[in-house]
C-alpha cells in the first residue's frame with residue numbers, strides 16, 4: 001500500500017470517488033472532474049489517496065492547510081477507506097501522511113471532527129494521538 005498526493009484528475013480518480021463518497025455520506029453527491037480539479041489545483045488543499053498493492057485507489061482524505069493571523073492551521077476532512085480494504089492500516093497511513101505534511105508546512109496543530117457514531121474513525125484518531133478539544137462546534141446552514 002502507498003499514499004500519494006493526487007496531482008491530476010483522470011477517469012480513475014473520478015471513478016474512485018464515485019465509489020468512495022457514498023461510503024462517507026448518504027447525501028453528498030460524488031465530486032465530478034471539475035470539483036476534484038478544484039481541490040487538486042488549490043494551494044490550500046491536498047487530496048491524498050491510498051493505493052493497494054495492485055495500484056487500486058482504496059482510500060482518501062483531504063488536507064487543508066491555511067494561514068490565519070494566529071498561525072498556520074491544518075484540517076483533515078473526508079477520510080474514507082473502501083469497505084473491502086478496512087482494518088489493514090490504510091486509514092492510519094492516510095492520517096499519518098497528512099500529519100507529516102501539516103508539520104512540514106509549519107502547522108503545530110491538526111484538527112478534525114468525527115461524529116460519535118463513527119466508532120472505527122474515533123478509535124483511529126485517538127490511537128494516532130488526537131485528543132478531544134473543548135470547544136463548541138457550530139454550523140450555519142444556508143436556507144435552513
Ligand SMILES: CC(C)(COP(=O)(O)OP(=O)(O)OC[C@H]1O[C@@H](n2cnc3c(N)ncnc32)[C@H](O)[C@@H]1OP(=O)(O)O)[C@@H](O)C(=O)NCCC(=O)NCCS
Nearest residue numbers: 079080081086087088089090091092114118120121123124
Ligand atoms: C474510519 C476509516 C477511514 C478507517 O479506515 P481503516 O483503513 O479501516 O483504518 P485502520 O485499519 O487504520 O484502523 C481501523 C480500525 O478498525 C479495526 N478494524 C478491523 N477490521 C475492520 C474491518 N473489517 N472494518 C473496519 N474496521 C476494522 C482496526 O483494527 C482498527 O481498530 P483500532 O483503531 O481499534 O485499532 C474507515 O473505517 C472508513 O472509511 N469508515 C467510513 C467512513 C468514515 O467513518 N470516515 C471517517 C469520517 S470522520
